[in-house]
Amino acid sequence: MEVYALVGPSGTGKSHRAVMLAGYLGCEVIIDDGLIIKGDRIIAGVSAKKQPTRIGAIKTALFIDAEHRRVAGEAIAMQAPEKILILGTSRGMTERIAAGLNLPNIKEYIHIDQIASAKEIRKARVMRTQHSKHVIPAPIIEVKKSFPESIIDPLQVFMRRKGLRGRRSWTEQSVVRPTFTLYGKFTISQGALGSIASYAATAIPGVVGVKHAHIIREGQGVTIELFVVANLNFKLDELSREVQRVVKQQLENMTGLTVKYINVTVADIQVGELG
Structure with a gap:
């Protein structure tokens, strides 16, 4: 199993570009904000964006809860993917996720500015800071299971799979507003x-x-x-x-x-x- 990591500060568009990068690298599974995603299905996990507090969201994204970690690890083992893409705000975060889920050491780190322009990153930051909009790299029909009472907007992403010449397709992602953003900012002194x-x-x-x-x-x-x-x-x-x-x-x-x-x-x- 090969493990890759997409790294960048919060709100820079990692989740939005995760599907495209996973397709390019040939990664069958994406690990993002506490979710295990394969193709257009969420196969395990709990979304950090559903947590009522930022600390809860961070803990969920890191799979700190033993039961959450166990279920996610079993789902990955059952799928036995050849390649996995982990999203995180830092190398340390992606390494903690990989270690917690008993995955191999990360083979390659890709920084967000390697696959997104400065203009695209600025736009993503505006969407996050001013509108509190977060992307989940899964279609609405899957995300609704975790956010049944939330307003979820579709986001179409064009992708090309590595090694399959001419194989191009559109895939759907979801835009949500996490619960913890409703309460304003939260910091630890x-x-x-x-x-x-x-x-x-x-x-x-x-x-x-x-x-x-x-x-x-x-x-x-x-x-x-x-x-x-x-x-x-x-x-x-x-x-x-x-x-x-x-x-x-x-x-x-x-x-x-x-x-x-x-x-x-x-x-x-x-x-x-x-x-």
């Missing part, structure tokens, strides 16, 4: 991310407290600098690695963000028994 990281760290036996948590945001990814107070009865190297593991897991599960690095500094130690 640096302070909130620091609080989550600190709380997760102090729950670990051997960590007495966190003196400071510094968060660096880079798009959908974060780098964390933690300065902890540790109990001397614990091995500091093992304790630091456990802090990295737990904080990464908790922060990614709660926010859907990708944790790139966690640097742990033991800023102070406490001598004696805990408690």
Whole structure:
């Protein structure tokens, strides 16, 4: 199985061009926003665009829920496609999706600006930011199953399949307005991310407290600098690695963000028994 990734910031037209790119590459399956799509059918998954909050949408797109991940993985295994296309806002996001669904390493990354002009990307951004319109690369009859009470507009896309000279066709996509856009903007502050990281760290036996948590945001990814107070009865190297593991897991599960690095500094130690 070969896995490809289409990468680009949110609202730049990835879903709109996914079917065309999949046809060109020969990918039978597209993974987009929590859905597993084969041809003109949604064969498994839950749409992130149906979630009531942006955090819920991110978690769904990353297949964080165990049952969602299991069903999606089984559907892919049953289809046994030779090629798959994953859509994501970053390399890290597509790699997390591939790893979560037990897919092979990504063979090639295609950035949105390789297949769309600057003018097309600007137009897509206007549709997203001003009109909150999102594309699902599946026909209305399929999308209606997930959005039965929503207004869904058809979008015709012209595609050509690689290796089939003269084989050209029109395919239908759907334009929807996700539930979470009805509530306006939602952001997570640096302070909130620091609080989550600190709380997760102090729950670990051997960590007495966190003196400071510094968060660096880079798009959908974060780098964390933690300065902890540790109990001397614990091995500091093992304790630091456990802090990295737990904080990464908790922060990614709660926010859907990708944790790139966690640097742990033991800023102070406490001598004696805990408690």
